[in-house]
Amino acid sequence: MGATGPRQLTADEAAALVRDGDFVIVGGNGGTGTPEALIEAVERRFLAGQGPHDLTLFHVTGIGAVHEHGMCHLGHRGLVRRVIGGHYGLQVPFMALIDGNHIEAYNFPQGVMTGLCRAMASGQPGILTHVGLGTYMDPRQGTAESGGRMNARTTDPLVDHVRLMDRDWLFYRVPGTPRVALIRGTTADEDGYVTMEHEATTREDLSIAQAVHNAGGIVICQVKRLARRGSLNPHLVKIPGFLIDHLVVEPEQMQTFGTAYDPSRSGETRVPTSSIMPDPMSERRVMARRAALELRPGDVVNLGVGVSAMIPNVAAEEGIEDLITLTVEAGVIGGVPGHAREFGTAVNPRAIIDQGYQFDFYDGGGLSAAFLSFAEVDAEGNVNVTKFGNRFAGSGGFIDITQNTHRLVFSGTLTGSGLDIGLAEGGIEIRREGRMRKFVPSVEQISFSGHLARQKGQQVTFVTERAVFQLEAEGVVLAEMAPGVRLQEDVLDQLGFRPLVSPALKPMDARLFRAGPMALRDEFLMQAARPRPAR
Numbered sequence: 365m366g367a368t369g370p371r372q373l374t375a376d377e378a379a380a381l382v383r384d385g386d387f388v389i390v391g392g393n394g395g396t397g398t399p400e401a402l403i404e405a406v407e408r409r410f411l412a413g414q415g416p417h418d419l420t421l422f423h424v425t426g427i428g429a430v431h432e433h434g435m436c437h438l439g440h441r442g443l444v445r446r447v448i449g450g451h452y453g454l455q456v457p458f459m460a461l462i463d464g465n466h467i468e469a470y471n472f473p474q475g476v477m478t479g480l481c482r483a484m485a486s487g488q489p490g491i492l493t494h495v496g497l498g499t500y501m502d503p504r505q506g507t508a509e510s511g512g513r514m515n516a517r518t519t520d521p522l523v524d525h526v527r528l529m530d531r532d533w534l535f536y537r538v539p540g541t542p543r544v545a546l547i548r549g550t551t552a553d554e555d556g557y558v559t560m561e562h563e564a565t566t567r568e569d570l571s572i573a574q575a576v577h578n579a580g581g582i583v584i585c586q587v588k589r590l591a592r593r594g595s596l597n598p599h600l601v602k603i604p605g606f607l608i609d610h611l612v613v614e615p616e617q618m619q620t621f622g623t624a625y626d627p628s629r630s631g632e633t634r635v636p637t638s639s640i641m642p643d644p645m646s647e648r649r650v651m652a653r654r655a656a657l658e659l660r661p662g663d664v665v666n667l668g669v670g671v672s673a674m675i676p677n678v679a680a681e682e683g684i685e686d687l688i689t690l691t692v693e694a695g696v697i698g699g700v701p702g703h704a705r706e707f708g709t710a711v712n713p714r715a716i717i718d719q720g721y722q723f724d725f726y727d728g729g730g731l732s733a734a735f736l737s738f739a740e741v742d743a744e745g746n747v748n749v750t751k752f753g754n755r756f757a758g759s760g761g762f763i764d765i766t767q768n769t770h771r772l773v774f775s776g777t778l779t780g781s782g783l784d785i786g787l788a789e790g791g792i793e794i795r796r797e798g799r800m801r802k803f804v805p806s807v808e809q810i811s812f813s814g815h816l817a818r819q820k821g822q823q824v825t826f827v828t829e830r831a832v833f834q835l836e837a838e839g840v841v842l843a844e845m846a847p848g849v850r851l852q853e854d855v856l857d858q859l860g861f862r863p864l865v866s867p868a869l870k871p872m873d874a875r876l877f878r879a880g881p882m883a884l885r886d887e888f889l890m891q892a893a894r895p896r897p898a899r
Contacts, residue, residue: 369593370556370585370608378584378612379405380414385445387420387540389481389572390435391547392427393694393719394454394708395621396565398434399548399586401614406546407437418445420540424477424568424719425760426451428458429621429705441466448522448539450474453757462514463754469514470522471756473501474693475723475764476536478568482720483538484575490537495727495764496523497532498813500750509809514756545576545583548617549602554593556605558585564619564629564709565694566602567719573607584610588617622705629702629709631716640680640700640711645879647785647792647829651775652678653876654827655735656884658773661892663732664689666765670737671775673703676710682884687892693726693761695719726764733771736762740807741826743861745814745835747774748807759811766812771823774812776802778828779858785829790874791847792830794854803840804860831855832872839864846872 379402382388392398409415421435421444428434438444439457446468452459462469472480479491496502496512503511503525511523524535547569549558560566573583585608619625627633643649652674659665659679667675667690679685680700690710691697698714701707725731740748747766750759766772777783779798786793814835817824824835832844840863845855856862875882 369554369605370552370611372611372613375401375405375586375612375614376408378402378610379409381582381584381610382406382416382419382544384415384417385419386416386543387422388544388546389422389542389576390427391545391567391569391572392423392434393425393565393567394427395429395433395705396619396694396708397548397563397567397569398427398621399546400433400617402546402584402586402612403434403437407440410440410443417442419443420446421448422539422542423449424481425449425474426454426758428454430454431456433621448472448477449758450477451758451760459755459757462756465515465517468518468520470512470518470539471514471750471758472512472536473759473763474761475727478571478720478723480536480538481568481571481575484542485571485578487578488538490535492526492528492533492535493727494531494533495767496534497767498816499763499810501534501763505810509751509756541579542576543579543581545572545581546586547572547583547603548586550588551591551596552585552587552608552611553591553596553605556585556608556611557596557601558587558603558605558608559596559600560602561600561632562588562619562625562630564716565696565719566716567694570603570718571720573603577607582609583607584612586612586614586617588615589613620706620709626711628711629706629713631713634712637680637683637685637700637712640677642681643674643677645787647777647787648674649678650787650792650829650876651777651827653882654832654872655773655775656682657873658733658771658825659684659688660732661687661888664691664730666691666693666726666731666734666769667701668734668736668762668765669703669707669760672735672737673701673707675735676700682881684885684888687885687888689714691722693719693722693765695722723761723764726761727768729768729770731765731769733773734765734769735773735775736766738774738776738826739802741774741803741840742805742807742814743839743863745817745824745840746807746810747812747814748809750811751809762811767816769822772817773825773827775827778802778830778855787877788848790877791849792877793848794830797858801858801860803858833863836864841866842869844870844872846877847874
């Protein structure tokens with residue numbers, strides 16, 4: 365940065381500063397905070413034959429919308445040599461490069477990734493953590509993906525097992541020296557001080573800017589608007605100006621990939637919860653409602669993608685959103701979290717903190733409960749959400765959250781690929797069974813270790829549209845079945861292993877299958893009046 369503040373450049377001028385072989389950190393989280401104009405400009409230069417080539421890209425979690433936006437613009441052969449990311453499921457072009465063995469690729473847990481940003485900022489060699497033990501992050505697993513490596517081309521070890529103070533740890537190495545940061549804010553003053561008042565998340569952009577600045581690199585920040593020197597509220601400034609080298613003004617930048625600007629997602633305004641319409645009834649809503657029955661008054665919970673992301677809609681319909689605190693790993697606390705292209709944000713958030721602090725809370729065991737999806741479950745209670753054949757999406761925050769939360773609820777249909785379910789009064793009708801079993805003898809990849817969960821005494825529930833299972837010391841136990849479902853033909857015959865059947869097997873609550881509120885608020889208020897047990 366010059367003595368008179370950062371230079372204002374066009375996106376194309378800024379992209380020209382990225383050189384062949386650079387280590388580039390790209391900010392953003394899902395559809396929020398993505399410096400889209402900068403990323404598009406890098407792609408334009410590459411496609412025009414002007415470079416850059418052989419970049420190392422580092423991004424904390426999935427940035428993109430399947431085939432468009434975000435990192436999808438950078439998924440070209442020759443543009444990237446190596447990528448380190450928390451999740452790739454929203455970046456189909458990148459997944460094709462990884463699956464085709466065209467680039468080196470690593471997947472680390474999302475909380476680890478944000479921690480590595482801080483490690484790079486402070487000049488540390490990496491981070492030491494328990495997160496990832498017993499999963500494919502653990503190099504002792506001895507598989508091709510051990511240590512978070514995603515294909516055969518990826519050979520350098522970046523994760524080490526360490527024994528310290530009579531405990532097992534994993535050490536995630538800093539993967540290099542960053543040279544370029546592409547980040548985003550809302551407003552910058554003439555000295556480069558950046559606020560994020562229109563952002564739905566604040567992420568770890570400060571740590572990214574510190575890391576690149578301290579390494580002698582170039583920090584480029586995309587903003588929506590400019591302000592006079594010294595006019596910004598210091599409480600709102602997220603990045604000090606001396607860290608910013610160049611500014612790119614993009615007045616039309618989207619708040620998320622689905623919304624231009626919604627002030628209720630940045631906290632500038634609030635909207636009535638009654639304006640949030642209930643999702644239509646389906647087997648997915650049935651599962652979200654059954655998962656919601658595991659909520660308790662006063663809970664502080666995390667919600668993952670998929671079915672779990674529909675739970676806030678259930679909470680809004682039931683009027684219990686003020687009796688619990690819903691969080692998402694991007695740093696949003698309170699309110700009603702969104703899903704699909706709005707995942708990672710919330711309507712009426714109570715607080716928006718930097719993502720690193722959110723994961724400090726998660727990793728320390730602060731959550732009451734977490735609600736996530738599953739793709740495969742095996743007889744040991746292991747869960748796979750990350751690898752299916754040659755499709756390797758990555759873990760996101762799944763590993764951090766599941767290893768450190770006492771009460772876990774995993775949701776997903778019992779079978780997949782062609783499953784057709786109808787909702788009957790008080791139950792379900794299986795019109796066509798899915799071709800793919802999700803409860804299998806052994807999962808393809810361990811994203812969550814049932815063995816470690818039983819050792820630690822975690823409470824684990826698996827919710828499907830037709831049955832509910834519990835993970836007990838002796839294994840997976842069938843605890844509930846939907847009305848209208850046959851035990852042998854519709855449940856046991858569709859599993860790749862034989863679960864234990866609880867002697868107290870009971871029907872799933874009939875309210876789950878009927879439209880309209882389930883009167884959960886009254887139940888919550890009754891529970892809240894009782895003395896709470898110690899955590």
